[in-house]
Amino acid sequence: MRAFRRLLGRRHRVIAAAVAALATVCALIGLRPDTASITVLAAARDLPSGVLDTADMKAVALRPDTVPDGAVRPGTPVAGRVLAGPMRRGEPLTDTRLLGPSLLASHGPGTVATPVRVADPETARLLSPGDVVDVLAAPSTWEDAAPARTVAEDVTVLTTPDGEQDRGALIVLATTSDQAVKLASAQAGGHLSITINPRGR
Structure with a gap:
């Protein structure tokens, strides 16, 4: 009986030692820094659309499975680039957020970025990048009784206005070359x- 108790005691000590060793290993794993991360650029603060400055971005480390496609890495020049729409603080910067070829890549071949000035700034402030809109042209004077006409249909908003603008709101649309010509002509004469097309919401 005494031998059995000694054997049982030794077994308990072995189990306790194994549990303690396992706990130590788990603690060390928990304290070990996570080296499996990718560093990307993210907004240092809430940003409006418009021209970026170096101080607008900061480097953040993300787990590989949380890094968005097209994330911009540190060392990539961003100062002077144009942000297509507002960003929240901490949001990773991606190539499609910047005005340029990457922004047009998802719109198919033949797409161009067309700036247009909308007469009503308040309406333009309702827009967000990605919204789908129709563009109407109206005469510049009330004496001209010609009705408004549709110049471009189902065009996507690329950038939205940044701050107050005295002569209407300047937005950039993804259009075809033909639509760009029609918009320029309509803008010159009215x-x-x-x-806002609800399909784009």
Whole structure:
């Protein structure tokens, strides 16, 4: 009986030692820094659309499975680039957030970035990048009784206005070359307005 107790005691000590060793290993794993991370650029603060400055971005480390496609890495020049839409603080910067070829890549071949000035700034402030709109042209004077006409249909908003603008709101649309010509002609001879297409929301 005494031998059995000694054997049982030794077994308990072995189990306790194994549990303690396992706990130590788990603790060391928990304290070990996570080396499996990718460093990307993210917004240092809430940002409006517009021209970026170096101080607008900061480097952040993300787990590989949380890094968005097209994330911009540290060392990539971003100062002077144009942000297509607002960003929240901490949001990773991606190539499609910047005005340029990457922004147009998802819109198919033949797409161009077309700046247009919308007569009503308040309406333009309702827009977000990715919204789909129709563009209407109206005469510049009330004496001209010609009705408003649709100049471009189902065009996507690339960038939205940044701050107050005295002569209407400047937005950039993804259009075809033909639509760009029509918009330029309509803008030269009248005022442009927009209607927001619910399919783009």
